[in-house]
Amino acid sequence: MLCRRNLPIQEKIQQHIISKEDCWITDLSSPKGYPRIGHNQKMRKVSRVMFELHYGEIPEGMYVCHKCDNRACVNPEHLFLGTHQDNMADMVKKNRQAKGSNQGSSKLTEKQVAEIKFLLAEGKLMQKEIAQKFGIRPSYVSAIKCGKKWKHLSHQPINNYSEPKQLNLFD
Numbered sequence: 162m163l164c165r166r167n168l169p170i171q172e173k174i175q176q177h178i179i180s181k182e183d184c185w186i187t188d189l190s191s192p193k194g195y196p197r198i199g200h201n202q203k204m205r206k207v208s209r210v211m212f213e214l215h216y217g218e219i220p221e222g223m224y225v226c227h228k229c230d231n232r233a234c235v236n237p238e239h240l241f242l243g244t245h246q247d248n249m250a251d252m253v254k255k256n257r258q259a260k261g262s263n264q265g266s267s268k269l270t271e272k273q274v275a276e277i278k279f280l281l282a283e284g285k286l287m288q289k290e291i292a293q294k295f296g297i298r299p300s301y302v303s304a305i306k307c308g309k310k311w312k313h314l315s316h317q318p319i320n321n322y323s324e325p326k327q328l329n330l331f332d
């Protein structure tokens with residue numbers, strides 16, 4: 162009998178892919194939007210595993226980025242290697258093109274929203290205080306917090322973004 166645990170990781174992943182229409186979507190839990198899978202007692206980002214399976218090892222310090230701008234996607238054809246800078250520049254570029262502060266309707270710049278997200282994550286200021294600081298309604302701050310607004314931005318300020326160490330433990 163084949164024990165499920167011992168399945169090769171690619172087969173394990175295939176079992177979790179629930180849609181293959183253009184972007185491949187999984188039913189795996191996705192902290193920060195990136196699906197992860199447990200294998201050999203480690204949790205790994207599926208996008209990285211898929212990249213390695215199809216293109217070989219990821220050089221140290223390189224990131225797997227999404228052409229499709231969909232973090233949930235694990236379609237190897239949508240993945241490419243980039244440096245941290247590429248990843249951030251790409252994200253910023255896509256944000257500017259697709260959504261965000263040049264849409265015309267928003268009061269805040271992307272940089273401000275990134276700052277708000279950072280402050281929320283930091284947890285030192287109350288939502289009310291953050292709202293005052295930026296001259297916006299507290300309900301808007303909570304909308305940002307819940308991801309109803311500006312979902313596409315990370316909570317880290319773009320200029321001094323650094324991936325929390327903990328995240329890379331098993332990568």
Ligand SMILES: [Zn+2]
Pocket residue numbers: 183184185229230231234235236239
């Ligand atoms: Zn995709």
